[in-house]
Amino acid sequence: MTSPLFPGGAARPGASVVVAVRGNTAALEGLAAALDAQEIPGGIELIVVDNHPTPVLRPGAGRLGPMDCRIVHEPQPGLSRARNTGIGLARGDIVLITDPDARPEPGWASGMVRALEETGAYAAGGRVVPRFTGSTPAAVPPEVMQLFVPPLWPQTTTGLAAPYWVVGCNLAMRRRPRPWFDTRLGVAGLRHLSCEELEFTVRAERDGLRVVVVPDAVVHRAIHPADLRARAVAGRAWWHGVSIARLLAIHPDAGIHDSYRLRDAVTWTRLRHQDGRRAAVTDALRIAGLHTERIHLAWTRLRRPTAAPSGLVVEKKKEGIGRG
Numbered sequence: 001m002t003s004p005l006f007p008g009g010a011a012r013p014g015a016s017v018v019v020a021v022r023g024n025t026a027a028l029e030g031l032a033a034a035l036d037a038q039e040i041p042g043g044i045e046l047i048v049v050d051n052h053p054t055p056v057l058r059p060g061a062g063r064l065g066p067m068d069c070r071i072v073h074e075p076q077p078g079l080s081r082a083r084n085t086g087i088g089l090a091r092g093d094i095v096l097i098t099d100p101d102a103r104p105e106p107g108w109a110s111g112m113v114r115a116l117e118e119t120g121a122y123a124a125g126g127r128v129v130p131r132f133t134g135s136t137p138a139a140v141p142p143e144v145m146q147l148f149v150p151p152l153w154p155q156t157t158t159g160l161a162a163p164y165w166v167v168g169c170n171l172a173m174r175r176r177p178r179p180w181f182d183t184r185l186g187v188a189g190l191r192h193l194s195c196e197e198l199e200f201t202v203r204a205e206r207d208g209l210r211v212v213v214v215p216d217a218v219v220h221r222a223i224h225p226a227d228l229r230a231r232a233v234a235g236r237a238w239w240h241g242v243s244i245a246r247l248l249a250i251h252p253d254a255g256i257h258d259s260y261r262l263r264d265a266v267t268w269t270r271l272r273h274q275d276g277r278r279a280a281v282t283d284a285l286r287i288a289g290l291h292t293e294r295i296h297l298a299w300t301r302l303r304r305p306t307a308a309p310s311g312l313v314v315e316k317k318k319e320g321i322g323r324g
Helices: 025-036 079-089 108-119 196-206 230-250 274-299 310-319
Strands: 015-021 044-050 060-064 067-073 094-098 123-132 171-174 211-223
Touching: 015 025, 015 079, 015 108, 025 044, 025 060, 025 067, 044 060, 044 079, 067 079, 079 196, 094 108, 108 123, 108 171, 108 211, 123 196, 196 211, 196 230, 230 274
Parallel strands: 015 044, 015 094, 044 067, 123 211
Antiparallel strands: 060 067, 094 171, 123 171
């Protein structure tokens, strides 16, 4: 069947991949090589969003390793904002989201598209496994590792429900209704860090749109040696708690699977050995971040998201996603 054509004769891609980059541009060529290995009817369109204050990559048509791409500059910081910019340019009916240093396995794109087609779901989260870029650590407490990858996955594609969750480096969604990420959750800084994908799935399900978990569409998430240093783990745990507080301010009825009670985090059993103490500190920091941000939000009004392109605002009202 002939693919629909866009003005100018450009064929509609089988899927669009949106990648927001801030601080890790060197990883893009490796990602492009992994994307080039994907086989999907119509091929893949790659959109790279440069989220540095001034452009690091030349905007416009470009090439990353074996792949052609489109590069756009989004100067306002924030992972959600950068991804929204890329989604606004996507031409495929399915939009895939991943990270510059993530490495999708062959069959990732086709697996995600197939899951959406077979289930009729609006969005899907694929399986994420760790990819240590340095020497593999001898042991990482599960409470620390789950800051990077979910510990449990279903055996077959299933609806999103606890204890499963999705990760931003392995997402797929339909382009209609127009997806967008809430800009109130992001953390401005050298590298992106937020829980924007959690809010996205909570909002989608609230609006009656199905989200599924796809265990056979796999992305390897980079975990760098610096990410496992005590200070970096502490910061990630703290900001995780902050983001959850912001999520609950937006969606008070959102069900959160993790415990945020200090008595569950700091127990005598944990404190008896080194890994347990590390896990206890990590959980305590998540809890502290959540409660500190809740106090902050009690005294300041949570800002509304930066307005998306005008067409998106109209579409959200019409399609019933993103009200709030």
